[in-house]
Amino acid sequence: MTVHRPTTAKDLEGLFADAAGRGGRLELRGGGSKAAIGAAREAEIVDLRGFAGVVDYDPPELVLTVRPGTPLAEVERLVADQGQMLAFEPFDHGPLFGQASGAATIGGVVAAGVAGSGRLTAGGARDHLLGFTAVSGRGERFVAGGKVVKNVTGYDLPKLVAGSWGRLAAITELTLKVLPRPRVVRTMAIEGLGAEAAQAAMADAMGGPAEIAAAAHRPPLDGRAAVTLFRVQGFAPSVEARCAALPRLLERHGHTVELPGDEAAPLWASIGRAEALADAATLWRVALPPSAAPGFVAAFDPLGGRWLLDWAGGLVWLGFDGDPALVRSMAEAAGGHAMLLRGPAELRDRVPMQHPRAAGVMALEARVRRAFDPAGIFETGRFLDHVHAH
Numbered sequence: 001m002t003v004h005r006p007t008t009a010k011d012l013e014g015l016f017a018d019a020a021g022r023g024g025r026l027e028l029r030g031g032g033s034k035a036a037i038g039a040a041r042e043a044e045i046v047d048l049r050g051f052a053g054v055v056d057y058d059p060p061e062l063v064l065t066v067r068p069g070t071p072l073a074e075v076e077r078l079v080a081d082q083g084q085m086l087a088f089e090p091f092d093h094g095p096l097f098g099q100a101s102g103a104a105t106i107g108g109v110v111a112a113g114v115a116g117s118g119r120l121t122a123g124g125a126r127d128h129l130l131g132f133t134a135v136s137g138r139g140e141r142f143v144a145g146g147k148v149v150k151n152v153t154g155y156d157l158p159k160l161v162a163g164s165w166g167r168l169a170a171i172t173e174l175t176l177k178v179l180p181r182p183r184v185v186r187t188m189a190i191e192g193l194g195a196e197a198a199q200a201a202m203a204d205a206m207g208g209p210a211e212i213a214a215a216a217h218r219p220p221l222d223g224r225a226a227v228t229l230f231r232v233q234g235f236a237p238s239v240e241a242r243c244a245a246l247p248r249l250l251e252r253h254g255h256t257v258e259l260p261g262d263e264a265a266p267l268w269a270s271i272g273r274a275e276a277l278a279d280a281a282t283l284w285r286v287a288l289p290p291s292a293a294p295g296f297v298a299a300f301d302p303l304g305g306r307w308l309l310d311w312a313g314g315l316v317w318l319g320f321d322g323d324p325a326l327v328r329s330m331a332e333a334a335g336g337h338a339m340l341l342r343g344p345a346e347l348r349d350r351v352p353m354q355h356p357r358a359a360g361v362m363a364l365e366a367r368v369r370r371a372f373d374p375a376g377i378f379e380t381g382r383f384l385d386h387v388h389a390h
Contacts, residue, residue, distance in 0.1 A: 001044070001045060002044040002045070003044070003045045003047055004026075004044060004045065004046050004047065005047045005049075005050050006046065006048070006050060006051075007050035007051065009133070009135055009141050009172050012046075012135040012139075012170050012172070013135055013139045013140070013141065014139070015046065016135060016136075016137060016138070016139040016170075016377060017139035019044070019375070019377040020137070020138075020139065020374075020375035020377050023375075024044060024377060025041070025042070025043040025044065025376075025377060025378075025379065025380050025381075026043055026044050026045075026046050026377050026378060026380075027041065027043040027044070027045055027046065027166070027378075027380050027382070028046050028048060028111070028166035028170050028378070029045050029046065029047055029048065029108075029166075030047075030048050030049060030068065030069055030104065030105030030107050030108035030111075031049070031071065031072075031094070031103045031104045031105045031108055032099075032103075033092065033093045033094035033097065033099055033103055033104040033108060034093045034104075034108060034112060036097050036342070037093070037341055037342075037348075037353055037382075038348060038353045038382035038383060038384075039348050039349045039352075039353075039381055039382055039383070039384050040345060040348070040349055040381075041380035041381045041382045042380075042381070043380040043381075046170065048068055048069045048105070048107060048170060049069040049105065050069060051067040051068050051069040051107070051172055051173075052067050052069040052070045052071075052105075053066070053067050053070060054066050054067075054070070054078065055067060055173055057078065057079075057082075059082045059084060059178075062084070062087075062177060062178050062179060063130065063175060063176075063177065063178065064078075064079065064086075064175065064176050064177075064178050065173060065174070065175045065176075066106055066173070066174060066176070067107075067172065067173055067174075068105060068106060068107020068108075068110070068170075068171045068172065068173070068174060069105050069107060070105060070106050070107075071102060071103065071104070071105055071106075072090055072092060072102055072103075072104045072105060072106050072108075072109055073101075073102030073103075075106045076090075076102075079178050080181065083180060083181050084178045084179060084180055084181055085178065085179060085180075085181045086128070086176060086177075086178055086179075087122065087123070087127075087128040087176070087177040087178055087179045088115050088118070088119075088122050088123055088124050088125050088127060088128050089115050089116035089117060089118035089119065089122055089214075090104075090106075090109045090115065090116060090125070091109070091112075091114040091115050091116045091272065092104045092109070092273070093112065093114075093341075095273040095275070096273065096274060096283065096341060096342060097342065101273070106174070106176075107171050107174065109125060110125045110129055110161075110162050110171070110174060110176075111161075111162070111163070111164065111165055111166050111171070112163065112165060113125055113126055113162045113163020113164070113165075114163075114285075116272045117214040117216055117231070117268060117271065117272050117310050117311070118213055118214045118231075119311055119315075120206070120214070120215075120311050120312055120314065121212075121213050121214065122213075124162070124163075125162045125163070125176075126158065126159045126162035126163055128176055128177040129145070129158040129159075129161075129162050129174060129175070129176060130145050130146060130158065130175045130176065130177055131143070131144055131145025131146045131158060131174070131175045132144055132145060132157075132158060132161065132171050132172075132173060132174040132175065133171070133172050133173040133174075134161070134169040134170055134171045134172055135169060135170050135172060136168065136169040136372045136373065137168070137169065137372050137373025137374070137375065137376075137377050137378055138372070138373070138374060138375075141172075142169075144157035144158055144161070145157065145158045145175065146175070160368070165382075165383075166378060167369055167373070167378045167379075167383075168368070168369060168372040168373065168378070169372055169373075182213075182233035182234050182235075182239075183234065183235050183236055183239075184233060184234065184235065184236045184239045185213075185231065185232075185233040185239075185261075186231075186232050186233070186239055186243055186258060186261075186264075187229055187230065187231055187232070187258065187259045187261075187264035187267070187268070188229075188230045188232065188243060188246050188247075188256050188257070188258055188259070189227050189228060189229050189230070189256070189257055189258075189259050189264075190227070190228045190250065190253055190254045190255065190256050190257075191225050191226065191227050191228075191254070191255075191257075192225055192226055192254065193217070193226055193228050193253065193254060194219075194226070194294075195217070195219065195293065195294040195297050195298065195309070196294040197253060197254075198217040198226070198228040198294075198309065198313075199217070199290060199291065199293050199294050199309070199312075199313040200253065201228055201250055201253040201254075202215040202216075202217065202228065202230075202290070202309075202312040202313055203290060203291070203312065203313070204249060204250060204253070205230050205246065205249065205250060205312075206312050208245075208249045209242075209245065209249075210230075210232060210242040210243075210245055210246045210249060211232070211234070211242060212230050212231065212232060212312075213231045213232065213233045214229075214230075214231040214268075214310075214311075214312075215228070215229065215230050215231070215311075215312040215313075216228070216229045216268070216271045216308070216309060216310045216311075216312075217229070217308070217309040217313070218267070218270075218271055218276065218308055218309075219306075219307065219308070221276045221306065221308075222276060227267070229259075229264070229267060229268065229271070230246060230256075231268070232246070243258065271308050271310055271317075272310065274308060274317040274319075276306070276308060277306055277307075277308065277317055277319035279319075280306060280319025280320070280321070280342075281321050281342075281343065281344060282319065282320060282321045282324075282340070282342060282343040282344070282347065283317065283318070283319055283341045283342035283343070284316075284317070284318040284319075284320060284327050284338050284339065284340060284341065285315070285316075285317060285318075285338070285339045285341050286315070286316040286317075286318055286327070286331050286336055286337070286338045286339075287311075287314060287315055287316075287336050287337055287339075288314065288316065288331060288334045288335055288336025288337075289314065289334065289335050289336065290311070290312050290313030290314045291313070292334035292335060292336065293309055293313035293314070293316055293334075294313075295334065296316060296330055296331070296334045296336075297309075297316060297318070299330055300318060300320055300330075303320065303322055304320070304321075304322070305318055305319065305320040305322070306318075306319040306320075307319070318338075324340065324347065324351045328355060328356065331355065332355075337354075337355035338355050339353060339354055339355060340352070340353045341353070350384075351384075352383060352384040352385075353382070353383060353384075354383060362385065366385070
């Protein structure tokens with residue numbers, strides 16, 4: 001396998017132009033935390049870890065400019081030292097594949113466009129990517145967005161590139177919004193709820209005055225009781241008042257207790273990383289309307305499926321080794337979509353990682369990709385587009 005290790009935009013321009021001229025295929029890669037996602041592909045690797053380091057960090061302005069190959073852990077330490085955090089809660093794929101947490105790069109996190117448990121209230125990477133510089137598949141350098149929080153000039157390319165999985169361009173520099181870290185973070189919990197009751201409790205909490213930052217549910221797994229979690233954060237007096245109000249708000253669902261911080265933090269991490277499903281050969285990430293989650297997971301209980309709920313029920317982690325068509329059809333019937341994150345190579349080589357879209361949507365996506373990458377140098381076969389449309 002050929003591995004290229006560029007360190008400048010000029011390197012990328014030459015590399016991409018060369019690949020286009022000879023019909024080469026290139027896979028952009030950072031820390032490799034997502035390398036096992038998708039079908040097998042024959043492509044040269046473009047290792048972007050040479051684009052590492054902080055370009056500019058202005059804590060008072062809540063703006064951070066960094067190169068994409070910078071490890072996520074390094075970025076989080078940097079802003080934490082200033083009492084800040086990324087404006088979105090990043091999701092690290094590494095632990096899903098037995099890798100250490102924090103090995104992912106910030107560019108890879110943005111390229112995948114996913115977020116952790118705080119997604120419902122904080123938004124995702126696409127909502128807080130202010131601007132970037134990149135080299136397109138044409139071998140052309142371009143700039144999008146800016147380094148200010150309010151920037152409405154031109155097309156909103158940051159939202160297009162975030163979540164594009166490296167199929168449009170190689171980012172060489174990106175600017176993200178940061179926020180002050182909450183002074184206090186507390187977790188309230190109810191034990192013993194089933195999926196339907198847990199979803200109802202999470203809906204009441206999210207819709208009430210307690211300003212819940214995140215809500216998740218872990219069913220009985222590994223000999224541990226079911227637990228429904230509610231994260232409350234902010235300034236101490238506000239958090240105190242909201243935590244005091246939550247038991248009254250959720251009284252009909254059961255007894256609400258506060259979890260100690262040293263117990264709550266690992267619980268949130270375990271749900272965010274689907275740790276309870278670590279032994280599931282096939283892992284699905286299903287996004288759907290929260291109200292549809294109980295019915296969706298109930299269909300898989302008698303089939304041996306195991307699951308976790310995040311995003312107040314809007315995200316289902318499903319460990320299920322059965323028919324992938326059943327997962328996709330059930331997700332679609334519920335108004336959602338299912339991504340195949342982990343599975344045997346044979347499965348990943350015939351089932352697209354992304355949920356099938358309508359033929360018209362696929363055609364539009366293909367036109368966008370051709371605009372950035374007319375020679376198809378980033379089309380590695382990873383996404384099995386030829387079996388997608390329906």
